[in-house]
Amino acid sequence: MAQISVNNLTFCYDGSFDNIFENVSFSIDTNWKLGFIGRNGKGKTTFLNLLSGKYPYQGSIDTATTFDYFPYQIAEYQMKLPASEFMEELKAGCENWRIICELGELGEDSEILYRPYHTLSHGERTKILLAILFSGDNDFLLIDEPTNHLDREAREIVKKYLASKKGFILVSHDRDLLDACTDHCLVLNRSSIEVQNGNFSVWWENKQRKDRFVVSENEKHKKEIQKLRQTATRTAEWADRNERTKIGFNPIKEHDRSIATRSYIGAKTKKMQSRVKQMEKRINREIEEKEGLLQDLEIPVDLKLINLSHHKDTLVNIKNYGLRYADSEHSVFEGLTFSINQGERIALSGKNGCGKSSIIKMILQKSDSADYSMDVSEEGVCQTVSGLVISYVGQDLNDLNGDITSYCREHDLDKSLFCAILRQLDFERVQFMKNMEDYSEGQKKKILLATSLLTPAHLYIWDEPLNYIDIFSRMQIEKLLLTYQPTMLFVEHDVRFCEKTATKTIEL
DSSP, rough: OOOOEEEEEEEEOOOOSOOOOOEEEEEETSSSSSEEEEEETTHHHHHHHHTTTOSOOOEEEOOOEEEEEESOOHHHHHHHBBBBGGGGHHHHTTHHHHHHHHHHHHHOGGGGGSSSSGGSOHHHHHHHHHHHHTTTTSEEEEEEEEETTOOOHHHHHHHHHHHHHHOOEEEEOOHHHHHHHEEEEEESSSOOOOEEEEEEHHHHHHHHHHHHHHHHHHHHHHHHHHHHHHHHHHHHHHHHHHHHHHOOOOOTTTOOOOHHHHHHHHHHHHHHHHHHHHHHHHHHHHHHHHHHHHHHHOOOOOOOBBBBBOSSSSSEEEEEEEEEEETOOSEEEEEEEEETTTTTTTEEEEOSSHHHHHHHHHHHHHHTTOOOOOOEEEEEEEEEEEEEOEEOOOOTTHHHHSSSHHHHHHTOOOOHHHHHHHHHHOOOOOGGGGGGGOOHHHHHHHHOOOHHSSOOSEEHHHHHHHOOOOHHHHHHHHHHHHHHHEEEEEEHHHHHHHHHHSEEEOOO
């Protein structure tokens, strides 16, 4: 067991407008199972890279431990080789027998080590990399979103595997995974970093309790400030009125007053004005304390959606449908039957490679919502109603480049509304000055989601929309879907999101 002590850490990227971290200090234990929580773009992956020594920084990170990082970067030439031939390059000193044992814990046969890496599924690749990662001793492991692109079954296996381990930082936005695998939380708040004992649910319950207290204290400050301002205004008016009586008086009506009274009135006015200044100082102190309370408060803004209504109730009808790619001997799926009616939110579920994205692409193609054509042979019925407008969010983030202005022009979006939605998804204003290729993966995903939300449609089709998306934004999207109840077809492996939002689940 050892300590990792971070003292006055300050870091920003070259040419960046703002610091990612500024005078950050905290300590963590290398024996912990640490969940790393924070909004997209707040610096979670950056911090892991700083621990790995990838970037220079100001301040200090003191520890006697060594770090290893997941996911490993796989070179292009390695993609053509089996993992058994390059795993030593990923982790020096790793032993074959140890990796085979770890694969056994992950429910995987060792034969995947001897197949070309590019032929493996996402789940198989993740399991190999995790087995290599945990095959060493005394390393503190930095695990960055291990379940992205994994189906539900693979996520369950990875969840149970990580729950049996310790000595790592886990970056994830999957609430179910964080609850099962962590015993401490490292949290990037809006203006601070805190370390707490307990898993995600414990931290979230504590945060809600703390936020309620902060809101209550803030209301008390507001009332106190209002009272002080009213008193200050009233006292200032008395002082002004009193000051005006200092010069000139009616000797008949004010027979008991003389010129000598002026000094008394002046002294009294000065005393009143001094009271006003003291009140103003107290008001400023109250305002500073009030603003300090709200610095770390998370109040997700309610999102809005404009969903269109179609004159037909059933928008998509699929009956005894099968699909086979032209270069394949086997069907992707057969005998698929379901329909999408207005108001339904249908979750497509199944293993990776079972055809979830394929059926989505065929629906897009049938409705003329895609500018590509799939070379496939079909069986059965796949129909969409005429005039169907679809808003689509895909998995690919590689096409996002350039600035926000050019992106809005290209996609015919109102820039002010688009930026307003991004602000509601916790984009900082400074991000609008950057090119999108410099965004984090989560921020890029929010670009696609904001585009979809700004596009009125009869049917919203989202293919793994929550990959890389932070926990707070996931909650915002959940609330949006439950409030506006759009017609949706989506693929998502976040168990809690599906439980809350889906009205029907189709298993492939």
